[in-house]
Amino acid sequence: MTDKTKKKATIYDLSVISGISPSTVSAVLNGTWRKRRIKEATAELIQKLAEEHGYSANLQARGLRSSRSGLVGLLLPVHDNRYFSSMAQYFEAQVRSTGQCPIVVSACRDPDEEHQIVESLISYSIDELLIAGATDPDGVHDICERAGLKHVNIDLPGSKAPSVVTDNYEGGRLLTQALIERMREQGPVAPDELHLFGGRDDHASRERIRAFRDVKRAMLGGDPDSCIQPTGYSPGNTAHAFEAFHARHGRLPRGFFVNSSINLEGLMRFLAQHPQEAFADIVVGCFDYDPFASFLPFPLFMIRQDAEAMITKGLSILSTTRPPIMTHLVAPTLVPPRTALIGPLDALKDPDAVHSVL
Amino acid sequence: MTDKTKKKATIYDLSVISGISPSTVSAVLNGTWRKRRIKEATAELIQKLAEEHGYSANLQARGLRSSRSGLVGLLLPVHDNRYFSSMAQYFEAQVRSTGQCPIVVSACRDPDEEHQIVESLISYSIDELLIAGATDPDGVHDICERAGLKHVNIDLPGSKAPSVVTDNYEGGRLLTQALIERMREQGPVAPDELHLFGGRDDHASRERIRAFRDVKRAMLGGDPDSCIQPTGYSPGNTAHAFEAFHARHGRLPRGFFVNSSINLEGLMRFLAQHPQEAFADIVVGCFDYDPFASFLPFPLFMIRQDAEAMITKGLSILSTTRPPIMTHLVAPTLVPPRTALIGPLDALKDPDAVHSVL
DNA sequence: TTGAAAGCGCTAACAA
């Protein structure tokens, strides 16, 4: 807590105490001094002074003047999810390495929130925006467009800006196929023994469901509509769907495809209410990877979306001059049960891990 | 992608087209017009105009002039972790509900990064800062102090600013006790059958380890130093510790306390390398809660830290005038195995979950 | 009830 502080030094302060004009000081301190042909000695003097006085630029002033802020935004649906939080992790590292300032926000999959938040980011004059998993990418696009804000869609594509998304059809295909093959190890599989839960009417869910149907039809024959329940992205609703199924059939489906790790949390809620026996023989697929889920006490195939590649690609598009409006697909990976993958935290150094006893 | 756009409207534009002075327009548009006794009619006129022209304030300009930005920061160690990402989730919601703009950043538990990032936030004139899990809270404090930035420590306490932290001793006590009781269900427990992995030389780890020792001594007698291995906060290092133990003893400890979910990920890496039999009879405690981990195929007791309460308390301290420099403890909860708790995502509406088939 | 004017800290012509 604080208050007592003397105000921060400005270029004028440094100008006065050095007897050098503000514009020269400015040039030195913002790095443009070489091309302004300022004497090395002058520069050094000013830098020394700045150092001594703990000078740091007022970025609001700089931003106001130059109408750019150095801020790069990432708009997420939610933080509290390994897929999106790993995106945030990669995003931060990559943006910071370019000397810009990353700012991560979440809009809770609410189109109004999305719009408002983007408006507010624009009010702060952010320079670029990565829009991840937006419910209304094209609406957000219009807002960005109007403000002249460069933006790219990630995870969920829009039709009006470049997009980088997981190849959801391919992922859905891999997952469904792995599920069926695994189920067959325990005997023949009837079409109504394989279900799908979770997701809603967005591009990703549609593609995954399309793949699910195609593979299922090819491998098992028909696919009753009752086998597909997009319960939205909420653990609670998904849990209800499992409960309802269980109430009706006295058991869970032998095999099922869960649309995301958020929906998979719904399965955990179901499990908490039932003894182990209730799911002794199930085979599950989840379109998302989570390191703990992978070791759950039933075969769980997961799809790992390549968050790092998506962020990298998204940022590279942002730095392109006139990127074509197209959708880039990023290949996902099928992760077999009991697999512990490396994540963004592994890139971190952990210098002073204590090996002695405390 | 965009470029073509006409510039955003300013109060001057509105002033010109309305024939009303900029200062009046300003007052109307920033909400101070009632106390400036501006006529209702004037206000309405300007608001209508602003609406029509899609006016929104330039927050950099406002911030520059008023030397506050409306930005509130949350500094995290990492994003990619359920404990911290749920903090971020609660933080966003609460800050936004006050009309301010939340900005979440991570510093990777690197003191230099922490300092730099805070400096850069200060350059953007953020108004308040919540410092979560900082490696060097007091160093960060000094920087904030110098800039007159209000700040509070969360999760890891500092000695120079108010702090809100989990009652780590109590959590450690609950967890160790639950572990021992559960182990005893399978027969008598010797002191060297209960171990601790993970954490490093920070306040949280020290408290947890202290509790571990106290409870262990009280319930089991001695506690050989070799039973405690603070491996830092890295999945990789922790996995190595498990491997080393396994190599030496031909098995994992019968029971062990894992210092955080990040360390627990190290256990997953170990598990991936070994058959189920290698851990058929283990009992584990983890000082963090994760909904998937709770259902792993061995008894796993977890400690849930109350991220929501900590954020709430932290923000309330920030809005206090001269908060005393003290540490507030937040009670954690022991979560028995196979428990699916509600999280921040449950507060979200999921309006258009699709119940029909696509 | 409203307007004029100064200035927040910085950048970028243009002059010197």
Added chain:
DNA sequence: TTGTTAGCGCTTTCAA
């Protein structure tokens, strides 16, 4: 090689 100056868009006295 450096200095002068005019703003960026907004808030805020002070005066009318």
